[in-house]
Amino acid sequence: MNDAQAPIVPAVEVLAFDIFGTVVDWHGSIVRELGRRYPQVDGDAFALAWRAGYKPAMVRVMSGELGWTLIDDLHRMILDAILPQFGLERLGEEERRELNRVWHRLDPWPDAVAGLQRLKRKYLLCTLSNGNLGLLTRMAKRAGLPWDCVLSAEVFRAYKPDPATYLGVARVFDVPPDRVMLVAAHHDDLAAARACGLRTAYVVRPLEFGPAHPKDVAPQAGNDLHSRDLLHLADLLDC
Known part of the structure; x- marks a missing residue:
């Protein structure tokens, strides 16, 4: 070709x-944002873990297990699930919401x-x-x-x-x-x-x-x- x-x-x-x-x-953008906000976190591993939840979450929607759900909401579900893996389980609602919006700010x-x-x-x-x-x-x-x-x-x-x-x-x-x-x-x-x-x-x-x-x-x-x-x-x- x-x-x-x-x-x-x-x-x-x-x-x-x-x-x-x-x-x-998406990967580089998340790594850069994590580096600015939470430099103690392995941004590469965090980005990959967040993205890894993407297809399984969509399968839950496509199978009918979940009703129609926007990607913003699926991203938030995945985020909440992975935060403890990276020592960020104490993040409050506003911090979680803002971090989830990184997907709106991809370079x-x-x-x-x-x-x-x-x-x-x-x-x-x-x-x-x-x-x-x-x-x-x-x-x-x-x-x-x-x-x-x-x-x-x-x-x-x-x-x-x-x-x-x-x-x-x-x-x-x-x-x-x-x-x-x-x-x-x-x-x-x-x-x-x-x-x-x-x-x-x-x-x-x-x-x-x-x-x-x-x-x-x-x-x-x-x-x-x-x-x-x-x-x-x-x-x-x-x-």
Whole structure:
């Protein structure tokens, strides 16, 4: 997969972006915030433990064990559960609430804003994240992320990889699924989108889980594009 593949996606109108890990650096942002607030805590371990609770919490919602629950609330449940592991069980309600809001303050990857600005010249840009609307909107405001539209699992009341999320983007913009391209740094997300008829672009984020935990970012068959970052994706899409 390389630059020569760009002509295969001429009909795409909408680029829908996964957010956590793809557009913003959740791990590095949490580590930096922990370093400022609680320097005695291992920020790397804390960030990984918090993120590790993410999928199990969503499974509880998807299975019906929990009713529909916003990611902000799931993050808070996970936070409350892990605080004792890191000697922070004495944090009061206001401190817990403010720490939980770190997910609203995640920093973009260095290429993200400039890459999105270039892509926006040619495509409609929207989020497609399990993050809730308030979280995504505050994040965009702070980081200068130039979305045309903020879409969330909250809109569809379903978490990715439920087909309702991917097909929901096509429905919102009144286009066939193959005119939407999901942009993500996670192959499972892209595979689920592809099963719904969307186009897919992989973004390499080898340090998503921090420099001590590099991940495999090798190309996988099926994706239309494989990009080094969002600036490279803009190159591939002639923006």
